[in-house]
Structures are given as structure tokens and as C-alpha cells.
Amino acid sequence: MEDIKQKIQELTDKLNEHNRRYYVNSDPIISDYQYDMMMKELEALEREYPQHKLPDSPTQRVGGFITSKFKQVKHEFPMISLANTYSQEEVTDFDNRLKKSIDGDFEYVCELKYDGLAISLIYENGILTHAITRGDGIVGDDVTANIKTIRTIPLKLVGDYPKNLCIRGEVIMPHSSFLKLNAEKEDAGDQTFANPRNAASGTIKLQNSKEVARRNLDFKPYSVISEESNTSNHYDSLREARKWGFKVSDFMAKCKNINEVFEFIDYWNAHRKELEFDTDGIVVKVNDFALQDELGSTAKVPRWAIAYKFKAEAALTELLSVAYQVGRIGTITPVANLAPVLLAGTTVKRASLHNADIIEELDLHEHDFVYVEKGGEIIPKITGVEVSKRREGSRKIEFPEYCPACSTKLVRNEGEAAHYCPNIKGCLPQIKGRIEHFISRKAMNISTMGEETVSLLVDKDLIKNIADIYTLEYEDLFGLEREFVDEDNNVVRTISLREKSTENLLHSIEESKSRAFYHVLYALGIRHIGETVSKKLTRYFKNIDNIINADFENLIACDEIGDIIAGGIIGYFSDEDNIEIVNRLKSYGLIFSVEDFSSGNNIDTSKLKIDLKDKNVVVSGVFKNFSRDGIKDFLDAAGAKVVSSISSKTDYVIAGENMGPAKLEKAKKLGITVLSEEEVF
Numbered sequence: 001m002e003d004i005k006q007k008i009q010e011l012t013d014k015l016n017e018h019n020r021r022y023y024v025n026s027d028p029i030i031s032d033y034q035y036d037m038m039m040k041e042l043e044a045l046e047r048e049y050p051q052h053k054l055p056d057s058p059t060q061r062v063g064g065f066i067t068s069k070f071k072q073v074k075h076e077f078p079m080i081s082l083a084n085t086y087s088q089e090e091v092t093d094f095d096n097r098l099k100k101s102i103d104g105d106f107e108y109v110c111e112l113k114y115d116g117l118a119i120s121l122i123y124e125n126g127i128l129t130h131a132i133t134r135g136d137g138i139v140g141d142d143v144t145a146n147i148k149t150i151r152t153i154p155l156k157l158v159g160d161y162p163k164n165l166c167i168r169g170e171v172i173m174p175h176s177s178f179l180k181l182n183a184e185k186e187d188a189g190d191q192t193f194a195n196p197r198n199a200a201s202g203t204i205k206l207q208n209s210k211e212v213a214r215r216n217l218d219f220k221p222y223s224v225i226s227e228e229s230n231t232s233n234h235y236d237s238l239r240e241a242r243k244w245g246f247k248v249s250d251f252m253a254k255c256k257n258i259n260e261v262f263e264f265i266d267y268w269n270a271h272r273k274e275l276e277f278d279t280d281g282i283v284v285k286v287n288d289f290a291l292q293d294e295l296g297s298t299a300k301v302p303r304w305a306i307a308y309k310f311k312a313e314a315a316l317t318e319l320l321s322v323a324y325q326v327g328r329i330g331t332i333t334p335v336a337n338l339a340p341v342l343l344a345g346t347t348v349k350r351a352s353l354h355n356a357d358i359i360e361e362l363d364l365h366e367h368d369f370v371y372v373e374k375g376g377e378i379i380p381k382i383t384g385v386e387v388s389k390r391r392e393g394s395r396k397i398e399f400p401e402y403c404p405a406c407s408t409k410l411v412r413n414e415g416e417a418a419h420y421c422p423n424i425k426g427c428l429p430q431i432k433g434r435i436e437h438f439i440s441r442k443a444m445n446i447s448t449m450g451e452e453t454v455s456l457l458v459d460k461d462l463i464k465n466i467a468d469i470y471t472l473e474y475e476d477l478f479g480l481e482r483e484f485v486d487e488d489n490n491v492v493r494t495i496s497l498r499e500k501s502t503e504n505l506l507h508s509i510e511e512s513k514s515r516a517f518y519h520v521l522y523a524l525g526i527r528h529i530g531e532t533v534s535k536k537l538t539r540y541f542k543n544i545d546n547i548i549n550a551d552f553e554n555l556i557a558c559d560e561i562g563d564i565i566a567g568g569i570i571g572y573f574s575d576e577d578n579i580e581i582v583n584r585l586k587s588y589g590l591i592f593s594v595e596d597f598s599s600g601n602n603i604d605t606s607k608l609k610i611d612l613k614d615k616n617v618v619v620s621g622v623f624k625n626f627s628r629d630g631i632k633d634f635l636d637a638a639g640a641k642v643v644s645s646i647s648s649k650t651d652y653v654i655a656g657e658n659m660g661p662a663k664l665e666k667a668k669k670l671g672i673t674v675l676s677e678e679e680v681f
């Protein structure tokens with residue numbers, strides 16, 4: 001037993017060390033494969049001996065479901081805010097005030113102001129025990145399980161750390177994670193986040209820490225609170241924190257006077273766009289702790305610090321009209337059409353207004369002059385109205401009560417910001433939107449069809465739903481023609497189905513019948529089911545009937561499926577029309593199952609594209625269409641010798657996703673042919 005305990009301790013320490021090297025210091029010394037193997041070993045031991053699992057175990061980084069709402073925890077020291085200003089004069093005033101109260105010279109520290117959400121981390125004897133949101137500054141939410149998934153936050157400190165320590169900082173979502181998340185949300189028909197800050201705070205409040213882990217948040221420490229500190233100033237305290245395992249920003253500077261502070265401000269005002277995360281200003285702090293104490297705080301903010309906020313690049317322009325777009329799941333998105341204006345190098349003609357609340361908050365009126373800004377999003381947003389330029393008698397912009405496309409009364413679900421058109425089956429943009437989603441690249445990839453052709457086919461009554469696509473015949477299509485114009489009546493595209501293009505279209509429709517199950521499931525356009533979720537579902541349930549027949553409990557038993565996704569699936573299949581569409585698609589020959597050879601004896605080895613008889617084959621990784629055991633059975637039936645490790649005797653490696661890089665390297669070194677799933681089956 002002692003051995004097991006020691007082994008668990010050893011693996012925990014090693015993995016935490018390698019994690020820090022990889023994520024904090026960017027200096028890994030083992031391969032991903034070795035790391036994964038150690039992790040698997042620890043997971044297995046913890047499963048068998050849960051009593052020995054350590055509080056800093058790295059297995060917590062992958063997350064799980066949180067069963068209850070977050071606990072409320074009181075902050076030991078209140079989390080106060082900062083005085084904000086957009087004016088350099090006010091920063092000079094701040095400096096003058098301090099000079100009056102402080103005898104002699106003093107130093108400032110300048111840091112980036114990270115745009116995320118504040119978190120207070122509590123370490124007891126070097127172990128992370130609590131992570132609490134700011135809340136109202138006095139009491140916050142205990143979000144420890146979610147915070148533990150952030151790789152740059154140490155679960156256990158190293159070096160000479162204080163026994164009782166509080167580290168405060170900002171949880172942020174880097175641009176790369178934000179763009180990926182929003183692309184996935186759009187894919188799944190879900191509302192996207194307006195900016196990385198909202199995405200970070202939305203993520204930290206999730207009840208599913210596995211999902212938090214997947215979203216790749218980061219942490220930027222900005223203050224060290226400890227009574228046992230051996231440093232006398234802020235700058236050194238952050239340097240110390242770096243030694244304990246925190247990823248402290250390199251972008252901070254000690255400044256001897258206010259001119260140096262302005263140099264820092266000017267530098268980052270020009271260069272902030274190059275950062276991989278959002279910063280909305282610079283925080284200027286008195287460096288010396290004793291001076292900080294002497295200056296003290298008002299009820300809300302410290303007297304020893306100030307935040308200078310950058311002005312976003314903005315332009316003033318006229319609102320021409322508001323258009324209401326209907327999405328494929330019926331969401332109504334208001335979009336402002338603007339008089340063209342130059343902003344940060346591009347001409348802006350449109351801006352997203354997101355939802356009715358935003359229009360209301362802006363108190364937008366017809367032909368108002370509005371300020372547009374570019375944030376994290378590609379589409380700019382309206383941040384304010386120049387009321388002094390409002391025309392007399394101009395009317396308030398009212399969100400429509402009825403669908404702009406089909407005139408059905410719109411609905412708004414309790415607690416949701418978006419309005420929906422409930423006429424799912426009769427509303428033209430929704431019908432077209434579903435078909436456009438079905439043919440898109442990640443779905444059925446019917447690349448010769450395109451948005452305009454869909455529009456043409458629906459308008460000509462040739463298709464009404466996704467299943468109708470497979471009934472199209474040459475005679476229906478040949479000779480169809482239409483010109484498409486933009487809002488200024490310029491022809492942007494001409495569709496004209498001649499012999500070749502008709503054949504190409506029918507060919508890609510036919511080709512799509514061999515798309516793997518997970519593409520097909522994704523293509524159905526079920527709410528909240530993006531590509532990743534679709535893969536999880538198809539791997540777990542194996543065929544469509546298992547998914548259709550699954551109840552809520554069965555669905556959430558699948559990895560990463562929570563109640564919202566489960567609700568989307570149940571809602572979709574409880575509609576008889578959808579079942580009929582699936583049945584029709586089945587009858588046209590689309591794939592609705594993951595082939596699993598292990599289940600039957602009637603293995604058809606003629607499907608194999610390569611002769612593997614008497615060959616030594618290694619199967620590694622996760623496969624899209626087959627289970628690994630299924631593949632092994634299949635290869636067995638085809639006369640191959642399936643072996644577990646790569647050696648000079650190996651003839652082929654069949655590699656799925658996530659194959660360990662060390663294995664791949666070994667195969668390359670030995671000159672072994674590595675085949676993908678598609679090359680074999």
C-alpha cells in the first residue's frame with residue numbers, strides 16, 4: 001500500500017513539473033506521448049485507490065460535471081476595484097497628488113490591464129485550495145474545479161513559497177481560443193460571444209469543467225498578498241511568484257517618473273494589437289508596499305493605483321436602416337446598415353446589433369449618428385449614439401413583433417436575449433439556412449451547390465428540405481438560370497446550369513452519400529450539435545437508432561453531453577417530420593452508423609484497399625468511423641498480424657487521430673509506411 005501511495009505521489013509531482021515546463025516555461029523535456037502515458041498510469045491508480053488521490057492531482061485539469069451551484073465564499077481581503085480614466089491629464093493629477101503626500105522619490109510599476117475576469121486564488125501550504133470570483137468584492141463564487149483546468153495556474157507551488165498565500169489576477173481567453181469557440185458556436189447554431197471577456201466569464205460560470213478545460217483559458221497574475229512576504233515591493237513580489245510556478249507577464253516595467261509611465265502607455269497603445277489577448281489599458285501602481293499601506297484606499301479604490309484606459313478606435317457615421325436577418329434556427333439578428341465610414345484601415349458599412357436589448361440600451365432612433373468601434377469581433381459594433389445630432393421627430397427603432405420573412409409572431413424565451421421565429425417549417429430563410437448547413441464543407445460537402453443554387457432550387461419548389469436534395473434529377477436541373485445582385489443592384493454571381501455543371505452537381509450529391517456518420521449527424525442541423533459533439537455522439541452511440549431511442553439519462557452518460565445538448569437532441573427527434581427525413585435519407589443510402597466489425601462474423605474483407613495478408617500491422621490512435629477493436633478484428637479476418645508495438649518487423653502503422661508523436665517518430669525512423677483510416681478502408 002505504501003508503494004502505491006508513493007507511486008501516486010511521484011507521478012503527481014512529475015506531471016505537475018512537466019505541466020509547468022510545458023505551459024508556464026515553454027520548455028518541455030518529454031514528449032506528449034510520454035506525458036499522456038504517465039497521465040494514464042496515474043488515472044488508473046487513482047481509480048483503483050481513490051483514497052490516495054492528492055489534492056494537487058493533475059487529473060483534475062481535465063474536469064467533470066459540477067453537481068451543485070457554486071458555493072459563496074467571503075474574501076479574506078475585499079477585492080476592490082481601480083480608479084479608471086481615459087485622460088492623460090488625470091494620470092498627471094494622480095502623480096501630483098502622490099508627490100504631495102510622499103516625501104522623496106518613489107517608483108511606479110506599469111502593467112497591462114488584462115480584459116477578463118478577476119479571480120482570487122488561495123494557496124494553503126502550497127496547495128491551491130480555493131479559487132473565488134470577485135462577486136460583489138466581499139463575497140464571490142467558489143469556482144475552484146473550473147479554475148483547476150487552467151494549465152497556467154499551478155495546483156501546487158514550488159520553491160520557497162509562503163504557507164498562506166493569495167494570488168489575484170485576471171482569467172482571460174486568448175484570441176485563438178475565442179475565435180475557435182465562436183466558430184464552433186456558429187457551427188452548432190448557438191449564440192456567439194460578443195468579445196473574449198464575455199467568453200471568459202461565461203466559461204468560468206459553466207457547470208461542466210470538462211467544457212471549461214476544452215476552451216483554453218489563461219491566467220495573468222497581478223497581485224501577491226501574503227503576510228509572510230520577504231519582498232518589500234510589488235515588482236519583486238511578482239518576480240517571486242514566477243519562481244513559485246506562475247506565468248507572470250514579461251510586459252511590466254518599473255518607472256522612475258510619470259514621463260516613463262507615459263512612454264509605457266504610448267508604447268502599448270501602439271502595440272497592443274500585436275498581443276494574443278485583449279488589453280483595455282495600463283495599470284499604474286506605486287511599487288513600494290510600505291508606501292501603498294501609507295496611502296491606503298478609499299471605500300472603493302486604492303489611492304496608490306490608477307488605470308489608464310485606451311480609447312478604442314471609433315468613427316461617427318449615420319445609421320441608414322436596420323435589417324433583421326433570420327438564421328437557420330430562427331434567431332433574429334438585427335444588423336445596422338451604415339453610411340460607409342473608414343475605421344482602422346477598412347470601410348465599414350454594417351455593424352452587428354446582436355439583439356433587442358442592445359438596441360434598447362443604445363436608445364437607437366432612425367437616422368441617428370452612431371459611434372462604431374472594432375472589438376475582438378470582425379464585425380464592428382455600435383457603442384454609442386451622438387444624441388446632439390438626432391433629427392427632430394425621428395422615431396425610435398422598435399424591434400419587430402413579427403418575422404420579417406414570414407410574418408409569424410416572434411417569441412422570446414424567458415432569460416434569453418434573442419428573439420426567434422417559431423415557424424420552423426414554413427419560414428423561407430430557415431428552410432434555406434438548414435439546406436445551406438446540410439451541404440456545407442464540414443457537413444455533406446456538396447461543394448458544387450452553394451448558397452445561390454440552394455436559393456434557386458427552393459424558390460423553384462424543387463427542394464423543400466434536406467432529403468429532397470437526393471431526389472433531384474438531370475431534367476429538374478438542366479437549364480436553370482438566375483442572376484444574383486447585391487444591395488446596390490450589381491450582379492455578383494450568375495447561376496446557369498449547363499450540361500457540365502448539372503452533371504457536376506449530381507455527382508457531388510452522389511459522392512456525399514459516402515460521408516461518414518458524424519458528418520451526416522452534424523449535417524442534420526440539430527441545435528447545439530457542432531462537429532466535435534457530433535463525433536462524440538457517433539463514437540458513443542454507434543448508430544442513429546441508438547441516438548433516437550436514447551432518453552435524457554442515456555444521452556448525458558455520453559462524455560461531454562450536458563443537459564442543453566441532450567435537450568436539443570430530444571427536441572429534434574420528438575418531431576415526426578424529422579424522423580421521416582432521417583428515414584428518407586437512410587433510404588437514399590446515407591451512412592447512419594459507425595461500422596463496427598467486432599459485432600458480427602460476416603466481415604467483408606473485400607472493402608480493404610490494401611492487401612494486408614500476412615503483414616505485421618500496428619493500429620494506433622482514435623478512428624473516425626471504426627472502433628479500434630473493430631479494426632483489429634477486421635484486420636485479423638483479412639489475414640493480417642496485428643501487433644501492439646512498433647519494431648523493425650512492422651510493415652504498416654494504421655494511424656488514427658491523437659496517435660502519440662513518439663510512436664509516429666519511431667515509425668518514421670524505421671521507414672514504416674503510416675496509413676490513414678481512409679487509405680485502408
Ligand code: IVH
Pocket residue numbers: 080081082111112113114115117118169170222223283302305307
Ligand atoms: S490591480 C487593488 N492590475 O481591473 C487593485 N487589476 O478595473 C487591484 N485588472 O478588478 C487590481 N489587469 O480585475 C490590477 N494588471 C492589473 C489588472 C487589473 C486587469 C482588472 C481587475 C480589477 C479591474 C479594475
